[in-house]
Amino acid sequence: MSLHTEPVVVNIGPHHPSTHGVFRMRVTFDGENVQDVEPVIGYLHRGTEKLAEERQYSQVITLTDRLDYVASMTNNQAYVLSCEKLIDIEVPDRGKYLRTIAAELQRVASHLVGVGFFLAELGGFGGTALMYCFRERERILDMFEMLCGARITVSFMRIGGVFQDAPEEFWPALRKFLDEMPGYADELNKLIFESEIVQARTKNVSVISADQAIDASLTGPILRASGVPWDIRAAQPYDAYDQVKFDVITAQGGDNFDRFWVRMLEVEQSLKIIEQCYRDIRSGPVRSTTSLLFRPSPGEAYVPIEAPKGELGFYLVSDGSIAPYRCKIRSPSFISLTLFKEMLVGWKLADIIVSLGSLDFNMGEVDR
Amino acid sequence: MYGSGMLKAFGVTLQNFLRKPSTVQYPEERLQQHPRFRGQEFTWYEERCTGCASCAKYCPLGIIKIVTDPSGGDYQDGGSYRIDQFDIDQARCMYCGICVEACPYDALHMGTRFEAATYSREDLVITIDDLRARPKHPSAWFRPQLAKEGFDPFTEIADWREVGRETYFWHPKRPEMVPEDLAQKASSDGDYDKSQDND
Amino acid sequence: MGEALAENIVYRHVYEFILSVFGSELAWLAYAIATFSVVLLVVNVLMLLATFYTWAERRLLGRFTNRLGPNRAGPFGLLQALADAVKLLTKEDIVPRSADRWVFNIAPIVMLGSVLMAMGVIPLGEKTFLADLNIGLLYLVAVSGLGSIAVLMAGYASANKFSTFGAMRAAAVLISYEIPLVMSLLSITILAGSMSLIEVVNSQTIPFLLVTPLAAFIFLTAMSAELNRSPFDITEGESEIVAGYLTEYSGMKFGTFMLAEFAALMVAGAVFAVLFLQGWKWAILPSHIWMLLKVGLFALLATWVRSTLPRLRPDQILTFAWKFLFPLSLINVIALSVQRLLLADEFGNLQQQDMWLMVVSNWILMVVAVPVLIKITNRKSGIPFGESAKFHVGKGV
Ligand code: SF4
Numbered sequence: 001m002s003l004h005t006e007p008v009v010v011n012i013g014p015h016h017p018s019t020h021g022v023f024r025m026r027v028t029f030d031g032e033n034v035q036d037v038e039p040v041i042g043y044l045h046r047g048t049e050k051l052a053e054e055r056q057y058s059q060v061i062t063l064t065d066r067l068d069y070v071a072s073m074t075n076n077q078a079y080v081l082s083c084e085k086l087i088d089i090e091v092p093d094r095g096k097y098l099r100t101i102a103a104e105l106q107r108v109a110s111h112l113v114g115v116g117f118f119l120a121e122l123g124g125f126g127g128t129a130l131m132y133c134f135r136e137r138e139r140i141l142d143m144f145e146m147l148c149g150a151r152i153t154v155s156f157m158r159i160g161g162v163f164q165d166a167p168e169e170f171w172p173a174l175r176k177f178l179d180e181m182p183g184y185a186d187e188l189n190k191l192i193f194e195s196e197i198v199q200a201r202t203k204n205v206s207v208i209s210a211d212q213a214i215d216a217s218l219t220g221p222i223l224r225a226s227g228v229p230w231d232i233r234a235a236q237p238y239d240a241y242d243q244v245k246f247d248v249i250t251a252q253g254g255d256n257f258d259r260f261w262v263r264m265l266e267v268e269q270s271l272k273i274i275e276q277c278y279r280d281i282r283s284g285p286v287r288s289t290t291s292l293l294f295r296p297s298p299g300e301a302y303v304p305i306e307a308p309k310g311e312l313g314f315y316l317v318s319d320g321s322i323a324p325y326r327c328k329i330r331s332p333s334f335i336s337l338t339l340f341k342e343m344l345v346g347w348k349l350a351d352i353i354v355s356l357g358s359l360d361f362n363m364g365e366v367d368r
Numbered sequence: 369m370y371g372s373g374m375l376k377a378f379g380v381t382l383q384n385f386l387r388k389p390s391t392v393q394y395p396e397e398r399l400q401q402h403p404r405f406r407g408q409e410f411t412w413y414e415e416r417c418t419g420c421a422s423c424a425k426y427c428p429l430g431i432i433k434i435v436t437d438p439s440g441g442d443y444q445d446g447g448s449y450r451i452d453q454f455d456i457d458q459a460r461c462m463y464c465g466i467c468v469e470a471c472p473y474d475a476l477h478m479g480t481r482f483e484a485a486t487y488s489r490e491d492l493v494i495t496i497d498d499l500r501a502r503p504k505h506p507s508a509w510f511r512p513q514l515a516k517e518g519f520d521p522f523t524e525i526a527d528w529r530e531v532g533r534e535t536y537f538w539h540p541k542r543p544e545m546v547p548e549d550l551a552q553k554a555s556s557d558g559d560y561d562k563s564q565d566n567d
Numbered sequence: 568m569g570e571a572l573a574e575n576i577v578y579r580h581v582y583e584f585i586l587s588v589f590g591s592e593l594a595w596l597a598y599a600i601a602t603f604s605v606v607l608l609v610v611n612v613l614m615l616l617a618t619f620y621t622w623a624e625r626r627l628l629g630r631f632t633n634r635l636g637p638n639r640a641g642p643f644g645l646l647q648a649l650a651d652a653v654k655l656l657t658k659e660d661i662v663p664r665s666a667d668r669w670v671f672n673i674a675p676i677v678m679l680g681s682v683l684m685a686m687g688v689i690p691l692g693e694k695t696f697l698a699d700l701n702i703g704l705l706y707l708v709a710v711s712g713l714g715s716i717a718v719l720m721a722g723y724a725s726a727n728k729f730s731t732f733g734a735m736r737a738a739a740v741l742i743s744y745e746i747p748l749v750m751s752l753l754s755i756t757i758l759a760g761s762m763s764l765i766e767v768v769n770s771q772t773i774p775f776l777l778v779t780p781l782a783a784f785i786f787l788t789a790m791s792a793e794l795n796r797s798p799f800d801i802t803e804g805e806s807e808i809v810a811g812y813l814t815e816y817s818g819m820k821f822g823t824f825m826l827a828e829f830a831a832l833m834v835a836g837a838v839f840a841v842l843f844l845q846g847w848k849w850a851i852l853p854s855h856i857w858m859l860l861k862v863g864l865f866a867l868l869a870t871w872v873r874s875t876l877p878r879l880r881p882d883q884i885l886t887f888a889w890k891f892l893f894p895l896s897l898i899n900v901i902a903l904s905v906q907r908l909l910l911a912d913e914f915g916n917l918q919q920q921d922m923w924l925m926v927v928s929n930w931i932l933m934v935v936a937v938p939v940l941i942k943i944t945n946r947k948s949g950i951p952f953g954e955s956a957k958f959h960v961g962k963g964v
């Protein structure tokens with residue numbers, strides 16, 4: 001005798017504890033198995049691209065803070081790099097180094113948030129890894145406060161450098177962080193990645209092959225977890241990345257575990273980069289003299305950077321006025337969702353939450 | 369051995385169990401803010417403000433409203449407009465600080481506090497009277513001269529003469545605002561030279 | 568069982584007081600009132616413990632996660648449970664329109680009832696128990712199953728898909744884990760020669776935790792699955808199915824569920840103490856205190872596990888039950904039976920030196936059986952026992 005069953009459609013989100021913001025999935029379940037899944041996005045759409053067209057170039061920096069609010073530094077960086085290409089100015093060395101340090105700190109912070117939520121999504125008590133990660137992230141945010149007076153919406157970088165030099169207190173704090181962070185990273189390794197339950201839950205789940213990843217133009221840790229050693233910091237260095245040495249982390253599995261594992265290893269590499277910047281930074285101006293208001297000559301510019309979540313770039317078109325004529329944002333989170341369906345179909349309800357988390361997307365950036 | 373990873377995880381949680389809590393008991397205990405903290409409650413120096421409205425123009429959200437009036441003074445001679453209205457709609461402000469960066473006369477500064485919760489949105493609009501009445505705790509954000517002197521905006525109050533990127537003598541056509549002794553001192557220091565190329 | 572109750576101090580005093588007031592012709596009334604007062608006492612002690620534990624767990628979890636936990640209501644936040652109760656009582660009591668009203672409303676009561684009924688046979692100290700059933704263990708199994716039925720009821724009646732998910736998972740867990748649970752209780756019965764919990768305690772000259780570690784392990788695992796405790800808390804796995812069967816509940820109904828859940832943990836702790844830790848026995852301190860300490864130890868362990876381990880996937884949980892725990896419990900029961908057959912004297916009693924022999928042999932059995940079984944399961948199914956981590960970390964560019 002066979003039981004008559006019917007697939008059932010469940011709306012996961014937009015109000016759901018682990019959909020990373022207001023993201024909605026219409027999932028067709030057969031029991032606990034996912035038969036079909038359809039992402040519904042747009043709940044956090046704020047029209048950033050349009051807003052940017054109505055603001056002067058320097059004002060748009062504040063808008064970029066709010067794209068990926070877990071990594072605002074790198075958003076700033078991507079935008080100002082594009083602007084600098086547009087108006088063709090050089091950034092003083094110290095400014096470049098400060099930017100690199102800030103961006104790498106931001107990468108650590110962003111990865112910590114991603115990894116922290118990993119255990120919560122796997123169903124551990126929501127606070128454990130998350131609190132440990134947030135405790136460390138807190139110190140990074142403290143450093144951001146020293147740099148620029150804000151913790152999340154930083155607006156630290158300016159076209160032509162950073163807005164101001166780092167205060168004296170910043171350097172000892174950075175030193176302390178660099179010394180202590182590896183220990184905490186080790187703790188996280190033990191708590192999360194060595195646990196057999198975590199491995200049983202995430203290994204070989206939602207595998208993305210290298211070809212698939214490239215076809216879907218995935219970037220960042222997701223791509224590298226599939227075994228493609230592509231990192232814009234190494235391939236097309238910007239700011240001070242051509243001055244530092246680091247490894248491009250890859251893993252072979254392309255599964256949920258590897259995606260997080262790559263992030264964890266990247267934290268180490270980031271610390272290494274910061275260490276080198278800390279060593280090499282020289283005194284000097286941090287900002288070339290640019291006015292807040294300028295009119296670039298007509299043209300276009302696009303500078304991709306390696307944001308914590310992947311390739312981020314602002315495609316700016318100028319028509320010679322004070323505001324960009326067009327500002328297209330290539331946001332990594334949105335493109336990470338390309339393989340959404342292929343990743344999730346066939347897995348279980350419990351898996352799709354983790355797979356979703358392994359993409360580490362951010363709705364502020366997806367919906368823009 | 370299978371299970372050793374889990375045992376290590378137990379070790380980590382136990383280790384953290386014994387560690388000092390990383391949280392603070394907020395209303396009683398506070399985290400130390402950095403002097404650069406971009407807080408709410410703008411600090412505005414009427415003496416310095418010329419009513420040029422650069423701040424209003426550069427605010428990405430356009431939330432600063434400035435209404436000026438001819439003051440009857442001689443503008444060529446350094447007289448400034450009378451400022452009738454200077455409203456900042458804090459409810460929409462994102463504390464980006466661009467207005468502060470844009471102010472050419474160092475008249476506007478970020479504040480230091482962060483607890484401005486009110487019961488209505490109207491209460492969040494800072495009016496010119498509020499700005500006048502506020503104790504002046506300018507944040508050191510974008511004011512390196514304040515940071516350099518180790519100014520602590522949480523306890524100290526800064527006079528309008530102390531907050532400029534340069535000394536206040538760079539706007540010297542209003543000698544009545546300069547105390548006698550300081551004017552004497554400055555003229556002998558040579559700072560006063562700036563006045564010569566003022567046009 | 569009347570005799571057992573009659574030894575209780577509270578019972579005796581109330582009984583005699585009522586008799587002295589009304590005279591001996593109203594003995595039935597005195598019996599009823601006295602019994603009721605003891606029941607009231609036991610129930611309230613349990614409830615008090617459960618509410619205390621809600622606070623304790625949150626404080627402990629706080630410390631495990633490097634925080635402080637609730638510390639505002641009252642000294643050390645001790646009144647937190649009270650504050651929560653007040654909050655829950657003032658919340659609107661919502662019943663979804665398409666819900667099955669009756670079942671929806673009854674479910675929390677059934678849940679709480681199942682926990683309270685279990686208290687009936689558990690000795691809380693020397694001569695402190697309501698009934699000494701000679702089928703105590705069987706009764707416990709029966710009653711604890713009722714809790715899962717309540718979950719099923721709640722999930723089905725809520726007319727919410729997440730609730731249904733939770734309910735179905737609860738049913739699956741119930742079916743799978745009841746068997747290892749019963750098996751581990753069976754091994755206790757083999758050791759103690761009785762199903763009465765009092766007898767079990769009395770026969771523990773050595774804690775059964777030492778004598779049969781496998782049974783203790785199986786009991787703990789199965790119990791945490793039945794109780795929805797980490798790492799088996801799929802029934803209300805908050806990151807996946809919002810709150811599982813609790814999704815639609817609000818106000819005091821939700822509170823009742825939570826209270827029942829925490830009380831169930833207390834009961835499970837008490838059962839564990841009785842079965843494996845010699846119950847109320849041990850030297851120096853009064854028996855009730857020992858019992859409390861042992862329950863507290865269990866609760867601490869449960870909290871620690873909760874703070875550390877992530878959840879397994881439902882299919883992995885079932886695989887774990889059927890392919891690992893079930894054979895393990897079978898091995899344990901067979902081993903214990905053989906040991907008893909060989910070691911018991913002509914009256915069927917086990918001497919203490921025989922027990923020590925069993926301790927040694929059972930620990931050896933555990934050390935051998937568990938890895939071997941893991942190997943076998945690993946080969947057969949792959950899940951949940953993956954190969955341990957081998958990272959291929961390459962360097963590119
Ligand atoms: S801080 Fe930013 S948003 Fe607020 S008033 Fe100044 S420029 Fe406008």
Ligand code: SF4
Binds near residue numbers: 421424470472
């Ligand atoms: S605060 Fe500064 S920018 Fe604004 S009107 Fe006054 S002088 Fe001009």
